[in-house]
Amino acid sequence: MSVRRLAEESLQPQGFSFSADNAVWAEATIRKYPEGRQQSAVIPLLMRAQEQDGWVTKAAIEHVADMLGMPYIRVLEVATFYTQFQLKPIGTRAHVQVCGTTPCMLRGSEALIDLCRHRIHHDPLTPNAAGTLSWEEVECQGACVNAPMVMIFKDSYEDLTVEALEEIIDRFEAGEGASVKPGPQIERIYSAPEGGLTTLTEAPTSSAGSSAQGSAQPGVSLPPANAGRANADAEETDPKLKTPATDKQGAKASADVSGENADKAKE
Structure with a gap:
């Protein structure tokens, strides 16, 4: 990460204030955050300051800090860390x-x-x-x-x-x-293939397609799907099945036997 510094003093304006509309927006934005968390509005307020003046000035940083009750250095840290904040004048158009x-x-x-x-x-x-x-x-x-x-x-x-x-x-x-x-800037729709669609260019004609179309018709009732549901009839889901959690004595005995077998294997 390169070092990012504020523009030299000769380029810095004497002061900063939000326009009337932006001031209303800023106050509304601060109120979106819970009590005690209003400083979380620092990034949107800095971005709105940049949109207003074209770049983030030292005066804007101090103004946002005063609005949020933050030390100047904390807002400066945010402005210099995120590269979407322009710290000196850029092209106006x-x-x-x-x-x-x-x-x-x-x-x-x-x-x-x-x-x-x-x-x-x-x-x-x-x-x-x-x-x-x-x-x-x-x-x-x-x-x-x-x-x-x-x-x-x-x-x-x-x-x-x-x-x-x-x-x-x-x-x-x-x-x-x-x-x-x-x-x-070419003939394509968003991220679609160049030259137009190459798949799904015809209406579905298979039975699966017909079934899918039929399911969308009004008045058609389908039974609930079982996908993702646990099989409660499986042997391993039997509530009578003993597990180490439900049969601690049996689990201890099994562990003891395993330990004895391990000792014999060493001999």
Whole structure:
């Protein structure tokens, strides 16, 4: 884990306060936790502060700490530990998080990173000259089957090529990010196969299928299933069966005999 520090003082604002709507949301969020556990709201409050200002400032950390009655150092520990918190300014229109974990790497994420270096800035977590775009490489974002992918703020963009990502970046920089469709950027539905379905493309025609369809018809009554139920008629479930727990004397005698046999075997 790399060392994460707050942005230098020259970038830090003098103060922080939640907007009117966010202040109402923050108070409601704190009330969700039991008495004495309100400090558990620290992560959602920091995330809302980031969504409001674009990054987590020193003033925001102190403000959240005051709201929750926490020492500043405790909230600072949270903000610097979790990498979803941006500790210095990022792109105002798009912060491109490129997944570089193995599945995406094997499917071309290194080319996407090279594009970000040339298109946005050579260094990660550094805004472009206009301050509108920034990027970073991150770990797995959970869409491995649609690799390679990036995440911009809360939306993922999958099945990318260099050309597709460049077009997405251009549209975000132009202020048209809301018009970009999240998810796969090719003809597929979520994680379904490319080119459409390859299985279950026809209605079932077997007797099993007919039975399954019939069971869904109104008025059809089926007996309860016995799956998962214990067989109470089995010999081993007979309540009269003696066990070490119910026949302690017999169990002790058996143990004594076993011990004598073991001694004789040694001789």
